[in-house]
Amino acid sequence: MSEIHFYQEGDGQPLILIHGFCETGEMWREFSAALGSSNSVYAIDLPGFGMSPLDRDRITLEEVAVQIEEWMHDQDIKNPIIIGHSLGGYVALSLLELLGNHIKGIGLFNSTSFADPKEKKAMRNRALLFIEKNGVTKFVDSFVPQLFPENRRKELEEEIQVAVKDAHRSSLNGLMAFTQAMRDRPDRSSILAHFQGKKLMIAGTQDSAVPVEDSRKQKELFTHYHELEGMGHMGMIEEKEKTLNLLQSFLKACEA
Template structure:
């Protein structure tokens, strides 16, 4: 058994929404409810987050993809559309490399197919040291608010509080393991470019985690590319109605393809 905890809503073509770092599957609850009118939505907790167990002290994105493929087989999830936020996008790309045309379409929500550069790797190393020294609580309360664009933080104070509360459900082992997995992940731009199915990118012009310049460099690899002006790393909250309609339209179009 894969030991992946998840919730599901609706019936119809399968759509998997994968949460990001310091998040849990329940972050997608509003999206799942809205999209469940036309699709069966699956929202897993990645190992070490929420109620899913991290099997051992380290995990790679490749191992995570294998675990999720097993979970799909256990739950008879076939030809899914997979959309991932941030870390969830990295996992979606690892699944794409593993499963190929068994995936109907892929969406990157504030994510990237590129590997970390040297500066980003060093930042992740510092984060790991901070986690080891200070633990989950101090990390998540400092990590989550800057994910939102500075201009939106006061407006979305309640949403930030909820995101912090959900982030507290991360285990220390999960946070350390996936920080290292993100640091060490390989470039999957060619995997993305060579995939013939529908591909969506949603990018924020004020995203501090995935710079808009990097998103623009990948634009030609996507069938659907959307920039959210003035939005940070949390477009599904900062621009919920718009991004929900973008995701709905992408899923509707993708599900109709043979």
């Protein structure tokens, strides 16, 4: 029996929403309520985040995909559409490699199919040292606000505080394990290219974590590519209405 914690809303085509680093399934509450009108929406907590346990300091994205596959079997979820934010997109791609055409559609939300470049790997290593030395609270208090565009942090102050509070539910070993897993993940652009289902990318021109230049290099891999001007890394918060509409349109296209 899988230890993946989740909540479920609605009925219809299965849709799995996977959160990013320093996040939990709670980040999708408003989206899952809206999308649940036409889909059976499952929002999970990845191991080490929220209410899903992780009893070790190392895990690979491939191992996470196997855990989610087992959870899907437990819940009798078949042929889902999978949407992942940031780290969640990397997990979604691992699931795509594992399950192939048993996935109906895939969406990368402020994410990428590319592996980390050398400079990003070095940044992950510095983050590991910081987390180990300073712990969860100090790390997330400095990390989360930087995901939002600097020119909108005052405007989004309340939303940022909610995101920081949610990030405090991250475990120390979860932060350590997934920082290493993200650093060591392979390029999965070829997996994405060979997938015959619908494929969505939502990118932000001000995304500090996934440069828009990288998103543009992958544009041809997607059946649905959307680039939002001025949006940073937290699109579902910064541009809630626009990104929700894009997800709803994509889900309809998957059903067509």
